[in-house]
Amino acid sequence: MKSRRSDCPISQSLDNWGDKWSLLIIRDLMTAKQCTYGDFLKAPEGIATNILASRLLQMEENGLIEKLDHPDSKAKVLYRLTGKGIDLVPVMIEINLWAEKYFIIPADRKAMLKEVKKDKEGFIKAGMKELRRA
Amino acid sequence: MKSRRSDCPISQSLDNWGDKWSLLIIRDLMTAKQCTYGDFLKAPEGIATNILASRLLQMEENGLIEKLDHPDSKAKVLYRLTGKGIDLVPVMIEINLWAEKYFIIPADRKAMLKEVKKDKEGFIKAGMKELRRA
């Protein structure tokens, strides 16, 4: 377990999910609601299996995600966001908005952000509610 | 230089500032507006000098910060945020709000967030304007 560097909220947040992969896992769970181990491996960034396993464990320990049984098979595991993970939706939206201004991003994300700009608060609230239902 | 892992906005953002230190440097610049190399070293997290130098260079290359001459001394260098860096204010605010919910954070940060909650959009707008003036 990594130690707390300071009591600064930014620092503590980075201690929790401030690596190159955690937010991508959270992204997958925000768009798909529930993912298997294999689903995460399919993401275009190509996370290594050992890193994925260690991140999933770490994020579970940090209370961001939780495991549940897959309804179809005992061999599969489903991961989903906890309330703490779902509460990162506003952070993710702001990152998306920032990235849109400075990078070239996919059309479907642009379309999503167009909706966001119409009513940011409403979009976020609805999105979080939807995730909580899953 | 690190390569682009995918065209996902989250991924591209993480490629830019997704490490354990960059956002802390940005935090310092958001609160102090201008910092010297030594100022960054004084932060409670205790960044190593080689990491600091490499991050400052990387962030300058990424267009998040810029150097300028210190008015008092040629030996000193001032760093400040660019427009691209200032545009991360909304992201930082959301991270703070998230962290407040799940961690114990300093009283002064709590007081700041109390102001944020009164009028988030106004607070962010004013904060960014203030940074642009510096």
Place this chain on the structure above:
DNA sequence: TACACCTCTTGCATATTGCAAGTACATTTG
């Protein structure tokens, strides 16, 4: 029973980080 699938684990090479010391130049002090 054999075979494929899925979630990890392991071993090892490479990259990044952290620590301690050192360098180069600017300013201050005696």
Place this chain on the structure above:
DNA sequence: CAAATGTACTTGCAATATGCAAGAGGTGTA
């Protein structure tokens, strides 16, 4: 003006994290 101090880095090396390839163990399917 010489020496000490301050400031921004650089360098060397050990510790840690990441990335890649292969494999292990439980499940489901023919």
